Amino acid sequence: MKAIPIPKDEIGKIADVEKSKGLKFLRTASPVTWCPGCPNYSIMEGARRAVLNLMKQGWKREDFIMVAGIGCHGKIYDYININGFNALHGRALPTAFGVKLGNPNLKVMVFAGDGDNYSEGMEHFIHMGRFNPNMTLIVHDNQGFSLTTGQATPITQMGYNKSKAEPYGEVHYPMNPLKLALMTNIGFIARCNARDFTHTAEIIEKAMKYNGFAFVEIIQDCIIFNTAVNGRDENMYKVESKKRTFDEALKLASEYDYNSKDGKIPIGIIYQDDSKIAFDEKFPPLKKLKEQKIGWRDFKRS
Amino acid sequence: MKLSILIGGKAGQGINLVSGLVSKTLIHQGYFTFNYRDYPSIIRGGHNFNILTLCDKQIMSHETTIDIIVSMDELTSSLHKSELNKGGIIIESASYEKFGLNLNVALAGALMKILGFNHDVLIENIKANKSINNEKGIEAATAGYDSVQVKYNLSSQKKNITIMTGSKGLAIGAVNSGIDLYTGYPMTPSSALLHELAGMMEKNGHFVFQAENELSAVNSALGASFAGAKVMTGSSGGGFDLMTEALSLQGTTELPLVVHLAQRPGPATGLPTFTSQGDLGLALRAGHGEFPRIVAAPGTPNECAEVTNELFYLTQKYGSLGIVLTDKHLLEGEYSYEDAPKKPLVVKVDRKVPGTTGFISKVSSYEQGEDGNVTEDGSVVIKTQNDRLARYEGMRKEIKDKNISMYKLHGKKNSKNLIIGWGSTCGAIIDSINKGNLDAQFLQVIYMKPMSPDIKKIILKAKNIILVENNLTGQLGRLLRERFLIAILKQNRILRYDGRSFTPGMLIPELKKRMKK
């Protein structure tokens, strides 16, 4: 565990720091190890901008915390300079939930991969709608285990033939995480295109402001492994932001089946239910921490 | 003065109510009690029994020879008749069946009369119990009371005794340490602590979270610890196995974490509601990689409170993992005490947590460099690993400074016979030495890791060493051999592994056979 002082040149008026540091603001000095051209770069930029925009609206930098899984996506922990917990593979969600239990005032963003979240960590994902902790999950959906060199995940298309683990090719039916999110009662469901960082920033910002569990899927190309599903930008279209019923949202979520090259891919907020109560509003001890704007460490028991 | 009362029947008939009512009365009258609970893993039917022992001196075990059998069904008397002592009596359910659901209350009334308590004491106790304080309850109790004759005349003794289970002890220890969060997932016998802490939540102001599984429980505990909360999690058997990857995460992150491992007989689902000491090796090794940990096994409910507090204290101070090792017998056995646990150590979280103005806090499952990010630099890895191990030194010093008992010695000082044991077997061993008037000293090992070097000296001084454990392979024996190169002769290992705890009745002859004159 390390506590590192915020760089001196990043303290002061946000607009001034932004001007002087430009794209380096909120970034660490660690060299980036993603493949040149990997859309993880633009996901990171989207996330950085979302944090920056929220800071401009008065959110404190020290209150942001990211929890990342293990995979190419998880490297983001090394590159964005906010509080962070690089968790175990598949366990980003419960770890983040714990952070929220330890201090409900922290602004928690979780970065996971499709292998991380739907394979190793599925048992946590499907409970998030139930518990409804006030945090945002961002899943880098590149339809493959990339860090472990290209095996198939639960959302890999059938016929994928590059996995060294499946010499007969991928024969399993892919699942649809957006439909699953709807079915498991998640109250905020959105999808973004990794390359469009302005839109991604906008959606992450909205997700962070949502009072409850928000799920943002990011459709991401891996330019090394599952390249067969790359370049779907033409199929993508932005949905208008409006209130949708569950059935309308389900219809939208069903448009892309993760399997075929055709079919439209709706982007934007697919579903938002503002009537849900967040986890930390349900329990008196956590409510007290929120009221006093502190974590357990600074809480005085009477 | 010592009596054994067996109360048996089917699951769901209210056996615990009878033993509870009677033991409360007994401690008010100044008697020590120990209540052993024996039940299968089912909700209705089967055969359950409690053995309630009462004594005018401190006791911490039960016997399987019985003075009074309270039989709620026919099976109980037929199964246990042969265990009856000479002159013992059976209270049969047949004549009380008309009380229906209040059968247990009527039997409690009869038992109280046999023990010689007056009617007022009985009614007072019925009234103190919400679930039976009604007209029908009082009527059944009185009818039961009137149906039998006084047999024992238990005179009142002036003592201030309280009843406590191991799980209650753990909960008290956690609360005394200022616990903020307990996470868990139901599994016998660890659920006892989950329930205990949940029951105390409102009054104490902490939070208890029943997670979707043990993986979530332990990973969220670490997340909360990072955010600055004092946390504890726990499980049994397979549930603990599921936690092991995250125990290793504790190793890299150095986030304070107290884990309760409540043993039950394995492998796999094993005997869910019975007892065992089969997981010492697991506690010592669980989790991949090499990192420091504290493993401590309390032997009594008061020690449960003390050890839990010590582990909260030490893990906060040294960023380590602390495992409290208990078992079903200790957690659910109902002990009675005159003394209270030691004054607790004050536990403080003093490190920079996320949210601290001017700082970024980072923690990772990868090895971390100074900037908090991943490193694969060999020299950094060597330094980090060495620093991890070096924390044992600080812990040892702290344990000494704070007068923490890493072991205890009971029985006859400097005897040539040394009995070695740990955890819940303590009760039966201590009671055996007292009851059998044995020429033996008992070394109770509490801290398994780190382990006190004194233990080697104590063992080497004795002429004859006898090991007592509730497992198949003698796991503490193995640890002593690894740690001090001391092997305990095979014929001197008394091992019980049928899921049941030791009783003085069976232990005294086994010890005598192996003792030197």
Ligand SMILES: Cc1ncc(C[n+]2csc(CCOP(=O)(O)OP(=O)(O)O)c2C)c(N)n1
């Ligand atoms: C318990 C466990 N199992 C397996 C691994 C190995 N592993 C590391 S990353 C990874 C998959 C990553 O895939 P994904 O989450 O989709 O992330 P991506 O690399 O595609 O961004 C796996 C299986 C691990 N670290 N831990």
Ligand code: SF4
């Ligand atoms: S392997 Fe794929 S996902 Fe990983 S960095 Fe390279 S392009 Fe990105």
